[in-house]
Every structure is written in C-alpha cells, then in structure tokens.
Amino acid sequence: TVAEIKRLDAGSWFGAKFAGAQVPTWDEMLVRVQQHPGVGVYPELKSPPLYTGRGIDMAKLFVESLKKHKLDTAESLKKTPVIIQSFDRPTIKRMSVELPTVPRVFLTSDEKDITDAQLKDLATFAQGIAPEKRLVATHPDLVQRAHALGLTVTIWTVRADEKTSYPSARDEMAQFLYTWGVDAIFTNNPDLFPRR
Numbered sequence: 001t002v003a004e005i006k007r008l009d010a011g012s013w014f015g016a017k018f019a020g021a022q023v024p025t026w027d028e029m030l031v032r033v034q035q036h037p038g039v040g041v042y043p044e045l046k047s048p049p050l051y052t053g054r055g056i057d058m059a060k061l062f063v064e065s066l067k068k069h070k071l072d073t074a075e076s077l078k079k080t081p082v083i084i085q086s087f088d089r090p091t092i093k094r095m096s097v098e099l100p101t102v103p104r105v106f107l108t109s110d111e112k113d114i115t116d117a118q119l120k121d122l123a124t125f126a127q128g129i130a131p132e133k134r135l136v137a138t139h140p141d142l143v144q145r146a147h148a149l150g151l152t153v154t155i156w157t158v159r160a161d162e163k164t165s166y167p168s169a170r171d172e173m174a175q176f177l178y179t180w181g182v183d184a185i186f187t188n189n190p191d192l193f194p195r196r
Contacts, residue, residue: 047087108131114145
C-alpha cells in the first residue's frame with residue numbers, strides 16, 4: 001500500500017544525508033515539479049492492458065490526474081512541459097483524444113513498427129517515436145523517414161556501463177545526435193551528453 005511504501009527509507013542507499021527520504025506519490029511529484037517553471041515530466045504509461053485486465057483503467061486515472069493538476073492545456077505545458085510515452089500504441093492513440101494538447105511518443109523495440117506505413121499511421125496521433133537505439137543503428141534512415149512525417153525521434157537508453165563498440169557513452173550519443181540526427185536521447189549519464 002502507499003502507507004507501507006511511505007514507511008520505507010528511499011534515500012540512505014544514495015547517501016547518509018538522504019536517509020529517511022520517502023518515495024513521492026505521482027501527485028506529490030507533480031506538485032513539486034510545478035513549483036519549478038520549465039521543469040517537466042516525461043511519464044511512461046507502462047503496460048496499460050495489464051491493469052485493464054485487473055479492472056483498473058490506468059490511462060483514465062492518468063488523464064484525471066493531469067487534468068486535476070491543470071497540466072492539460074497549451075498554456076500550462078509552457079510552464080510545466082509534459083510528454084506522454086508508452087509501448088502500448090492503442091494507449092498513445094487514446095491519449096490523442098483524451099489529452100490532445102499533450103505531446104505523445106510511441107516507444108518501440110520492434111522492427112514492424114518502423115515501416116513507412118506504420119510511421120505514417122503513427123503521425124496521425126503522435127508527435128514522436130522512441131525506438132530502441134539498435135533500431136536506429138540498424139536503420140539510420142528511420143530518422144529521416146520519421147522527420148519527413150513530422151515525428152521526432154528519441155532513442156533509448158545510452159548507459160556508460162554498457163559494453164558497446166563506441167569508446168564512450170559520449171561518443172555513442174554523438175553518433176546518434178550528430179551523424180544520424182535523432183532529436184533526443186534517454187540516458188543514464190546526462191553528465192556525458194555531448195553538447196555542441
């Protein structure tokens with residue numbers, strides 16, 4: 001339960017000065033974020049069909065929460081940016097109806113999702129695609145094809161502790177950003193982001 005989770009120490013593993021820190025609820029986190037103009041959130045709606053199968057409409061709860069916090073208007077999104085992401089294509093499509101002003105990104109690791117026909121369909125209800133980085137490495141033309149349809153491309157996840165053919169995570173990110181032209185990167189190492 002939330003009450004049980006609130007009794008846990010979520011900070012001491014990180015350092016003594018964080019001992020006793022609590023895990024914030026979604027609503028508590030949104031309140032904190034809204035206190036800092038320009039700071040936003042990029043929530044992932046994970047496995048909505050799993051919850052639906054258990055009698056919980058996670059997408060509905062999410063929509064209600066954003067509306068309660070007034071994060072569903074063009075004006076509010078300027079102050080507190082929100083981008084919705086999910087591996088569940090029907091949920092992204094649903095969000096285009098229920099939260100039409102909030103940008104939506106479809107996550108995928110599947111080759112079938114990056115065909116021209118699938119990208120064209122995706123562009124009718126989403127603003128971006130977030131393919132696993134290997135899909136762009138294998139099909140670098142994906143970026144140009146998505147951009148031609150007005151879709152952004154965000155890859156995931158670059159990690160310094162992952163063995164790759166690149167000398168460093170910074171070099172890997174630079175390849176995706178400056179050679180292949182992706183728009184954004186999910187990374188565990190923002191300190192290594194190769195800014196130009």
